[in-house]
Amino acid sequence: MLSYSPPPNSLHDRIVLITGASDGIGKAVATAAAAHGATVILHGRNVRKLEGVYDSIVQAGGPRPSILPLDFEKAGPAEYEQLVAAIDKEFGRLDVLLHNAGMLGERAPIEHYDVAKWMRTLHVNVNAPFILTRSCMALLKRSQDPSIVFTSSGVVAQPRAFWGAYLVSKWASEGLMRMLADELEVAPAMRVNSINPGKVRTNMRLQAYPAEDRSKLAAPESIVTPYLYLFGPDSRGVSGETFDCQ
Numbered sequence: 001m002l003s004y005s006p007p008p009n010s011l012h013d014r015i016v017l018i019t020g021a022s023d024g025i026g027k028a029v030a031t032a033a034a035a036h037g038a039t040v041i042l043h044g045r046n047v048r049k050l051e052g053v054y055d056s057i058v059q060a061g062g063p064r065p066s067i068l069p070l071d072f073e074k075a076g077p078a079e080y081e082q083l084v085a086a087i088d089k090e091f092g093r094l095d096v097l098l099h100n101a102g103m104l105g106e107r108a109p110i111e112h113y114d115v116a117k118w119m120r121t122l123h124v125n126v127n128a129p130f131i132l133t134r135s136c137m138a139l140l141k142r143s144q145d146p147s148i149v150f151t152s153s154g155v156v157a158q159p160r161a162f163w164g165a166y167l168v169s170k171w172a173s174e175g176l177m178r179m180l181a182d183e184l185e186v187a188p189a190m191r192v193n194s195i196n197p198g199k200v201r202t203n204m205r206l207q208a209y210p211a212e213d214r215s216k217l218a219a220p221e222s223i224v225t226p227y228l229y230l231f232g233p234d235s236r237g238v239s240g241e242t243f244d245c246q
């Protein structure tokens with residue numbers, strides 16, 4: 001996988017929705033996908049940051065992206081319906097759905113874990129991907145080659161103390177990915193996988209490890225290859241798997 005090298009125009013004509021595309025890994029993946037020909041739909045909650053990603057993609061000569069703001073903490077069914085209607089109106093289908101947006105929540109022992117923060121973290125990291133997947137299913141079914149990608153974490157392979165709702169959310173997300181891959185086995189055209197980015201130099205990592213030497217961490221731009229692989233035609237038939245970026 002790490003030796004995979006996507007052909008220059010491997011994502012030509014692919015409509016790719018990336019959640020959390022305003023920063024960190026999502027921003028780097030959106031930029032790389034557009035550089036390989038994808039039309040990216042940039043989701044996030046901060047329009048100013050999303051416009052910055054939009055501008056840099058256009059300036060680099062990539063296909064003109066779309067911006068879809070939605071705060072997963074606050075969104076209700078009507079907002080998800082509006083998001084799907086906007087994609088339907090502009091593109092009529094969806095080829096790739098990347099669930100990348102996430103929050104760290106609190107790092108604390110279970111005994112002292114703030115209940116409201118626990119619920120918010122699970123809502124953003126698990127409920128939102130579930131609702132979005134369910135909402136986008138009809139659009140994905142209109143694609144010739146649909147691919148859904150979830151975001152995993154090292155805490156799935158190695159559970160550890162004090163990671164609270166984040167750890168539980170990543171286990172749930174991995175379970176959702178595997179269940180969905182199994183459900184869609186009858187329709188093998190739709191593949192569902194997940195990616196564990198490893199240690200990446202982003203705001204979330206800084207929040208988790210404020211004292212570490214950040215120069216040793218991978219830059220978001222350096223870990224995009226597995227994403228491009230799962231977005232494009234070379235991963236056809238691959239489903240129910242978790243890929244490590246590092």
Ligand SMILES: NC(=O)c1ccc[n+]([C@@H]2O[C@H](COP(=O)([O-])OP(=O)(O)OC[C@H]3O[C@@H](n4cnc5c(N)ncnc54)[C@H](OP(=O)(O)O)[C@@H]3O)[C@@H](O)[C@H]2O)c1
Nearest residue numbers: 020022023024025071072073100101102199200202203204
């Ligand atoms: N960095 C790592 O070392 C690492 C390791 C393993 C897994 N991951 C996973 O990789 C994914 C991306 O993380 P990252 O490190 O790139 O984090 P990041 O730089 O903090 O970016 C997180 C993204 O999610 C968005 N987001 C957060 N809460 C949201 C909400 N309520 N509604 C809508 N969007 C929301 C953020 O939007 P704003 O710009 O508005 O905040 C941002 O675009 C996450 O799923 C994370 O768990 C990261």
